[in-house]
Amino acid sequence: MSVHVPANRSEMLLIIAGSGRMLAEAARQAGFRVLVLDLYADLDTRLHAVEFFRVPSLAIGHVAPVLDDLIERYGVAQVIYGSGLEAHPETLDYLNHHVTILGNTPAVFRGLQNKVEFFATLGALNIPFPEVSFTAPDTGCDWLVKPMQGQGGLGIRRHNANCVIDSCAYWQKFQLGTAGSVLFLADTRGARVIGFNTQFTAKLNTGLEFAFSGLINHSTLSRRQKALISGWLTRCVQAFALKGLNSLDFIQHGEQVHVLEINPRPSASMQLYGHLLTRHIEVCRGSLPDALPKQKSFAGFRVVYADADLRIPDAFHWPDWARDRSEPGAVCRPGQPVCSIIARRSEPRQVLAALAARQQQIFNQLIKVQ
CATH class of the missing domain: 3.90.1170 (Aldehyde Oxidoreductase; domain 3)
Known part of the structure; x- marks a missing residue:
């Protein structure tokens, strides 16, 4: 399958994310003119963007005026979103009504944020995951409290019977093991694995000890475990109608592998595998490639x-x-x-x-x- 590159090397693309640098850099390398809306507007983002906007949050009240202005001035018609919109699905709805989203639809995104339905679907697909509860468990230290709309490990803490719990939270049994992820392309029918990764976390303070701190495109998974996870991906892609670049997080403990969540957007791991943004766009516009380049380093x-x-x-x-x-x-x-x-x-x-x-x-x- 051919990889799309803008014909006139000046096609406009909007990036919206908590931090837009990774996607902005990838889009510029692919030949797009890039507009970025994020929370940081760091030096690298400014380097890659035609114009950038730093907003206090990705809530619709902060995003809508900027988007309206960009549409009027640039005629921007397509957007790729990254992390940070988990708590603002209404912003995705607004984007969807005004521009073409190159990625999963707001409905797909919402479905994966609904943890009751998500874990029920995993159960129906016979895909293992650590035990979950949507009411406070009686025991304490072996449970984690997780936000329904979390990302990057932020907001995850150990359950304590005395702590105040947000209504938008659920509980999951703590599972020993090595955190990992798999980056893949999807076209709602099937998946192509790009690579398996080992993830790192950092303890930033006593209430924030599972923050995402990085990853490496190397895994200790056995060939059997990789084949097992690849089979799960196909089932998940079809069940959730996933499209484009996505990642699935899991925990490996010996021979056991448990699924934790699916991130329905380009994730940090994409920058470890070369130029993937054009693949993401092509899959969103068409179908999966027959094969992907082999990892060389x-x-x-x-x-x-x-x-x-x-x-x-x-x-x-x-x-x-x-x-x-x-x-x-x-x-x-x-x-x-x-x-x-x-x-x-x-x-x-x-x-x-x-x-x-x-x-x-x-x-x-x-x-x-x-």
């Missing part, structure tokens, strides 16, 4: 979180492997992202070593705020 991605009040020096020189770079002079509070880093090597252990060294290199140049 290993790559890792890590979010660098501040461990104290840290300031970016005014004359800070960002290395070329840094992404999502904060502005000079910006102060990052504990638990806030400073930047993200990427490393590519021939072996997984070399990738992990490079990520650790690069993170330390960033920390060594930051200024602690007294």
Whole structure:
């Protein structure tokens, strides 16, 4: 299947996400003129965008005026969304009524956010997952409280009988194991696996110990486990009518694998596998490719979180492997992202070593705020 590239190299594309850098970079590399609406407007996003807009949130009240203005001035007609809209499905509805969404529809997105229906569907498909409850369990420490509309591990905490629970939450049994994900393309009928990943989490504070902090495109899954998960993907794609780039998160413990959630959008892992945005667009407009290029090396991605009040020096020189770079002079509070880093090597252990060294290199140049 041919890969679409804009014929006149100037086709306009809107990116909307909590952080739009990854998609903006991919879209620009694919030849699009990019408009970005996100929460950060970091240095990299500004570099890749024709115009960018930093909004306080992705709620419809903040997004609608910007979108209306872009349609009037640029005639933008298509959008790709990333993470951050989980709590704002009404914004997806608004986008869907005004532009063409290249990705899953708002109805599909909502269906996956409805955890009662999601886990009931997994059960009907005979796909294992850690036990869930939609009422507070009697026991405590072996349960996690999770937001219904969460993303990136934010808001997940250990259940405590004394804590105040948000009404939009559910409980899931804590499962020991290694967190992983699989990135795949879908056309509502079938799936093509792009790659299996091992995910990392960070404990940012006592109430936030499962925050997504990165991943590597390497997995310890056996061939049998990979085949099993691939079969689950086909069932899920058909049951939920998934389209484009998606990822499925799971937990591996020995021979057991349990599904945690499906992210119905391009995820952070896409930047580890080369140029995939054009594949995403082609699948949304047509059908799956017969085959995908083989993985030639290993790559890792890590979010660098501040461990104290840290300031970016005014004359800070960002290395070329840094992404999502904060502005000079910006102060990052504990638990806030400073930047993200990427490393590519021939072996997984070399990738992990490079990520650790690069993170330390960033920390060594930051200024602690007294």
